[in-house]
Amino acid sequence: MTGLLDKSSSSYAFLNMIFDTGFYFMPVFIGFSSTKMFGCNQYMGAFIDLAMVHPTWVAMVSKGTPVDFFGIPIMLAKYSSTIVPVLLSVWIMSYIERVVKRITPAIVKIFVEPMLVALISVPLALICIGPVGNVISQAIADGSMFVYGLLGSFALAVLAALYPWLVSIGMHKALSPISIMLVAQQGFDPVIRVVALCSNMAQAAAAMAVA
Structure with a gap:
């Protein structure tokens, strides 16, 4: 690159x-x-x-x-x-x-x-x-890509909004295998990593706004 x-x-x-x-x-x-x-x-x-x-x-x-x-x-x-x-x-x-x-x-x-x-x-x-x-x-990888293709950015926005609550109960770790499977089979992960990044950046922006 x-x-x-x-x-x-x-x-x-x-x-x-x-x-x-x-x-x-x-x-x-x-x-x-x-x-x-x-x-x-x-x-x-x-x-x-x-x-x-x-x-x-x-x-x-x-x-x-x-x-x-x-x-x-x-x-x-x-x-x-x-x-x-x-x-x-x-x-x-x-x-x-x-x-x-x-x-x-x-x-x-x-x-x-x-x-x-x-x-x-x-x-x-x-x-x-x-x-x-x-x-x-x-099937898991195809299902994730199907949901992403069907709902696009809306699915990412919903999952990103829920991500902090998933982190609070440790359920975000269940998404990691899906991310790895997507990378292994598709060569990239357009779902889980994007969701985690967007959620973390949103929280960082909110923290800076009230600091």
């Missing part, structure tokens, strides 16, 4: 890599953090999500050739920068882990338990849970 860096230069690529790292591997951070809520092993949560963004899987998705797991077809889907597929996968994994803990003998628990959890959870995540999560994510 400013012309300070050539987009084809290695410096631009390096800076873009730094910016994109957190966004690309966001499922891993979310998976690790969500285990606290679901009451399961943090490292297994991160492991499941790392498998969903593994270079081998990414290469399969990019290639586009149909793949299967022992005859079960797998939907090729990209899981980097996603939220819903990750949360669903870790949630289901938490139940799998509890069952495995109960049936695994104590003498071999240290290595058999994580192995069984991984062998069950990863295929399940890629075959079933991930695709369902992607459909939900797409």
